[in-house]
Amino acid sequence: MTGQVRTVDGRVAGRRGQETRQKLLDCLREMLSTSPYRDVKVIDVARMAGTSPATFYQYFPDVEGAVLEIAEEMAKDSDGLKELVAGKSWAGKSGVATSEELVDGFLAFWRKNDAILRVVTLGAAEGDKRFFKIRMTVLNSVAKPLTDAVKDLQSKGQADKTLDPAAVSGALISLLASAAEHGKAFTAWGVKVKDLKPNLAPLVYLGVTGKKPPK
Amino acid sequence: MTGQVRTVDGRVAGRRGQETRQKLLDCLREMLSTSPYRDVKVIDVARMAGTSPATFYQYFPDVEGAVLEIAEEMAKDSDGLKELVAGKSWAGKSGVATSEELVDGFLAFWRKNDAILRVVTLGAAEGDKRFFKIRMTVLNSVAKPLTDAVKDLQSKGQADKTLDPAAVSGALISLLASAAEHGKAFTAWGVKVKDLKPNLAPLVYLGVTGKKPPK
DNA sequence: AACTTGTCCTGTCATGCCGTCAGCTTACCG
DNA sequence: CGGTAAGCTGACGGCATGACAGGACAAGTT
Structure with a gap:
């Protein structure tokens, strides 16, 4: 091919x-x-x-061309991330587990590729279509199935139907990306690295289901 | 001085x-x-x-030195953002209004300064202390008073006490920053620009109060 | 007006990276 | 062993960098 x-x-x-x-x-x-x-x-x-x-x-x-190559390779790698969400349950405690695994898995991927993702993020923000597309591929690997999950919950009447599923899941994924890229900011706010996941996961759960996570 | x-x-x-x-x-x-x-x-x-x-x-x-100058000027400007949160109510409908004004005001500021903030964000992500500090100044203008608001709600028993106020408010501000910087991603997800605020504001309200926003 | 002083700007230069090409070396194949 | 295509690099014109010295200029002084 x-x-x-x-x-x-x-x-x-x-x-x-x-x-x-x-x-x-x-x-x-x-x-x-x-x-x-x-x-x-x-x-x-x-x-x-x-x-x-x-x-x-x-x-x-040129340098940019080579960077794009690396980025495209990474984008392919990101396909596996969809397993973090696809087919997972958001009901009760298993929903909490799903959100925790999502946070963990996504942060790990972002950190593993942080150097190249920084450049991709900059390029996308600057309006470069090629970098934008790559960034969307990575985000979509998780955002797409997450959108489906929100839609599903809405259709069952278990989530606020006035919200746009794509907007909610996009926002949550943006949050994770930002947290991964700027973990140091949280440290400066007095949040320890190991406390990041326990604080982000409930927010994700809250955003997806609209409910407080069960203890 | x-x-x-x-x-x-x-x-x-x-x-x-x-x-x-x-x-x-x-x-x-x-x-x-x-x-x-x-x-x-x-x-x-x-x-x-x-x-x-x-x-x-x-x-x-060099170029970086001049950029830092511009960035520092902008950081001073960002001080006014704290009014978006300081002293505002999070109870019921007025809480919804507060979250909407926060989203609106913060997005507007970020977009107004998007070019310089892109560079600041990159520098911070790359570990440059000077850019990191400037980014923290901007984020803190809102994150600090927001953390106080969350603490306040927690002490009144109106929010989940197991969450770290700094982590929650930091996460929400990171979300807003990311949404402002990558608005195009939301467009690609089929979310119209004017639908961004109505979708982000409830998430902020939800994050701060832990409750569904009242209609 | 001529002079002085200190600010302000630029021509010039050595240095170093960019991006290209011609041409040399190396590997493979019949 | 010769032919062919792959692989590599020295060398070069072009341009940005960063430093400096010296000239232009404004403002006040005599």
């Missing part, structure tokens, strides 16, 4: 080429997690990969 | 100098709202201001 990997000038990349390409991506990823995005230079990435800048340009049009 | 404005090399700036300096800041602000942060160059800002790059470096150590 995904035609062979090609260099910028149209050659097909062989075994060795793909290795170099991958090494460049790995080094870029590393670079992004250690220095500000604005300061990431092609020459540094190339040096770290033990190759030359010219080689970088053989595989990627 | 704030000692005179000084150039990088220590001279005090006079009338004309301050004008130039201000023009550079204005152009940088403009630049940030029209092109990606990564691509903002000193030479472009200088050109737009009708001056030379060398002049820019007389007033600011």
Whole structure:
């Protein structure tokens, strides 16, 4: 399906080429997690990969192009997140468990990919369609099934029907993303890292069901 | 209090100098709202201001330094946001009104300053202490009084005491910030811009009071 | 008006990164 | 072993950076 990997000038990349390409991506990823995005230079990435800048340009049009590649890979990875919500129950205590697992799983994914997600988030906020799409893919992996869950609860009369299911689930997912990205803010507010989940989960439960979580 | 404005090399700036300096800041602000942060160059800002790059470096150590200046100005502005919450009632319908005004006011502020806040948010996420502090100042303008409100409700037995007031209010403010910054995501979810407030406000009310909003 | 003083701006320069290309090396295949 | 395509890099023009010295300018003094 995904035609062979090609260099910028149209050659097909062989075994060795793909290795170099991958090494460049790995080094870029590393670079992004250690220095500000604005300061990431092609020459540094190339040096770290033990190759030359010219080689970088053989595989990627520019830094942004390579970042997009990493981001797309991560977006594929995010597909598994839908299992955090799909088919789960929101009734009573099992609902509390669902919300806790959702918070835990989503935060873990975001933190694991925090460096690349920072850049994706910035790009999306700046209006770049490609980054926006990637961000939506990640968010939707959870937001879509969560919207379905809210709709389901509404149709059973167990949730406020005046609310838009997409808006509610979108808001809750935005909250989780923001909390994951800016965990330090909570620390500054005196909230310990381990207290984050126990405080976010009830909010999620509350948002989805409209009810206080049972003890 | 704030000692005179000084150039990088220590001279005090006079009338004309301050004008130039201000023009550079204005152009940088403009630049940030029209092109990606990564691509903002000193030479472009200088050109737009009708001056030379060398002049820019007389007033600011680098682009980041100038951005910090703009951000600090905005942080001062954010002080007025505390009126959105301080001294407001959360009881019954007036509580609903409070939450609506909070959502409205906060979103408006964030959108008005979206370009600079994007950069601040990125810097904070990347671990830069100066940007982090500025972001906290903005968030705290609302988060602090909101935390007090939650504490107050808890002490009156009108809210779940097992929740950490700082965590709850921090989460709600994070949600608002995220919604403001990524309004387009909601549009993509089929939520119209004018439906954002009516959906966010109940969530805020719900989070603060733990109760369903009265109709 | 000429002079003085301190502010303000810019031409210029060394440095370093960007992005491209021609050309060399390496690997694979018949 | 020659042919072919992949893989890599040195070198180069172009541009941004950041520093400095010196000239332009405003305002007050004599």
